[in-house]
Amino acid sequence: MGIKEKLSKKINNQQFVRNYRRMWPFVKPYWFRALVAMLLCFPVGSMDAVVAWSLRPFLDVVLVKDTATSAQAWWVPAFIVGLTVVQGILTYALTYLNTWLGVHISNDLKQALFNKLVTFEAAFFDARNSGVIVQRFNNDADMACAGLLDNVRLFVSRFFSSVSLVFVLLYNSWQLSIIAIIILGVTFYPVTRIRNMIKSVMRQSVNVMAKTITMMNETYAGNRTITAYNYQNQQKTNFAGVMKELFRLRIKMTQRTAWLTPMMHITTSLGVAAAIGYGSHLIISGDLTTGAFVSFITALLLLYNPLKHIGNQFNKVQFSFMAVERCFSQLERTPPIRDKENAVELKEVRDTIEFRNVDFSYKKGTPVLKKINLNVKVGQSIALVGNSGGGKSTIVNLIPRFYDVTTKKGGIFIDGVDIRDMTLESLRDKMAVVFQDNFLFDGTVRDNVKIGKPDATDEEIMTALDMAYLTDFIKSQKDGLDTRIGERGVLLSGGQKQRVAIARAFIKNAPIIILDEATSALDNKSEVVVQKAIENLMKDRTVFVIAHRLSTVRNADKIVVVNEGKIVETGTHDELMAIESGVYRALYNTQFQKGLHTLKTEPAEESTIDKPVIKQDKSSMPTETIQEVA
DSSP, X not given: OOHHHHHHHHHHHHHHHHHHHHHHHHXXXXXXXXXXXHHHHHHHHHHHHHHHHHHHHIIIIIIISOOOOHHHHHHHHHHHHHHHXXXXXXXXXXXXXXXXXXXXXXXXXXXXXXXXXXXXOHHHHHTSOHHHHHIIIIIHHHHHHHHHHHXXXXXXXXXXXXXXXXXXXXXXXXXXXXXXXXXHHHHHTTHHHHHHHHHHHHHHHHHHHHHHXXXXXXXXXXHHHHHHTTOHHHHHHHHHHHHHXXXXXXXXXXXXXXXXXXXXXXXXXXXXXXXXXXXXXXXXTTSSOHHHHHHHHHHHHHHHGGGGGHHHHHHXXXXXXXXXXXXXXXXXXXXXXOOOTTOBOOXXXXXXXXEEEEEEEEETTEEEEEEEXXXXXXXXXXXXXXXXXXXXXXXXXXXXXXXXXXXXXXXXXXXXXXXXXXXXXXXHHTEXXXXXXXXXXXXXXXXXXXXXXXXXXXXXXXXXXXXXXXXXXXXXXTTGGGOBOOGGGTTSOHHHHHHHHHHHHHHHTOSEEEEESTTTTSOHHHHHHHHHHHHHHHTTSEEEEEOSOGGGGTTOSEEEEEETTEEEEEEOHHHHHTSTTOHHHHHHHHHHHHHHHHHHHOGGGGGGTSSOOTTOOGGGSOHHHHHHHO
């Protein structure tokens, strides 16, 4: 064996031991049941050897010498039947225990993976599709636990069985035993070589299986888009391509492993043939009795039989080992956005939120933000405007540390303290975010609003819904707060989804509010109601607003114009409009001209185009309009 082969074998052995050590914390709570399962492997594995051993006295005394009584002739068959019954009962108990352990350990591993998943930063999810997440954090846990437990049971039971059977072989004939053990070593050698041959194919297969999950998820979430654009045939073609790739990989796996099983058949048959040939010689020479020979051949067949199917079992074990490695690569991953040692708690926001020379890149070498400097006083409303892709959303995403700034000399400071020196929980506890496309969880209105305050009372929830103009909608529903909204809120309109998200932010009562284009995806009527809800949410808070419709931010305390990752203008609406050839003025005039055109064709929409609605009083909203939209 060369140096490379020895090194590969050493690494594989180390991985084998490391995988089981990694799994021990998940097995430890159930160690007693695991021990019982291990102990049951001894009688289950050893009883095959007892059956083989019992054949020798039966044949020598009853059949060959013909001196046995009727009772002696029956005791061995009865003993074998009784032994088989006991073995069957113990096998059932062992299977039950292994299933019980497997489910518990798998669930605990999934829980640990899920607990880790929710700590990962936004960039982690940006770089992975949903299929990879499901595969890594769910399917791999099942594969890891099932494979390792089956492997342990198989290894331990086969170990005791093999030791017992080898003892029977030696008991009957040491000469034939040497032949059997040599053949056994020859049979096992290919198994040590196959792992490296199939590792890359296994990895590719897992990736393709993850892709199938992604396509299923996309088809579920994008079913309306698929239908609207008659995309069914293309989607079918895409999925067929994935299935073709999966078929190719499985055939490749078969090509690399299927030879193992027939090869095992051939080598074991050679061992049996050699034992029969040499055993016949020993019988003729008087060195071996017929009973000992039959007992030996029976033990040899019982020893060799599992080896014939070791190829399939080996594949499963390797898949489980790779699943363990993938699971623990995630569990051992340290999220880049985390609490520093001795991080301070943000108890309140008293004075300022300041950006100092903030740079940021999603990809190294491709800057998105460049030297952002911005000072925001507590209680101010800050509107971020500019062309799409300029970096507005990135700026507000840095405040709750969805991403971390990449600058070393600057940062974001709250009351003079770098937010990276604060605990994530206390930082995010002071903020509420309303996105353009807010995520609602499958459940009820109550469940989704309480995300902002898990211990909220029904009275507090109704107050938040009232401020979000959803009271009439809730009262019109038979189940009220327990009205189910479907996965991602599919049973609600766009305006209703936004107002549930606003109620969620309202009940949190955070001092900092981030509104990331919260009304841009709505029609004009829905925008009127949602804008009124936003107005309630903004009162007495520090607010960051991203809006494409500049008419809705005219009354902001400060308007920040962002273009190509830089702040190009800052000021109030009037100050920015006074700048000749200013970027804001050009944007506003462009929208205003579009607004005039809309006014001529759709006069009923006037209030949502050229009149700011942020400062309107709640009482000014017509009740019938609210009810109509709700």
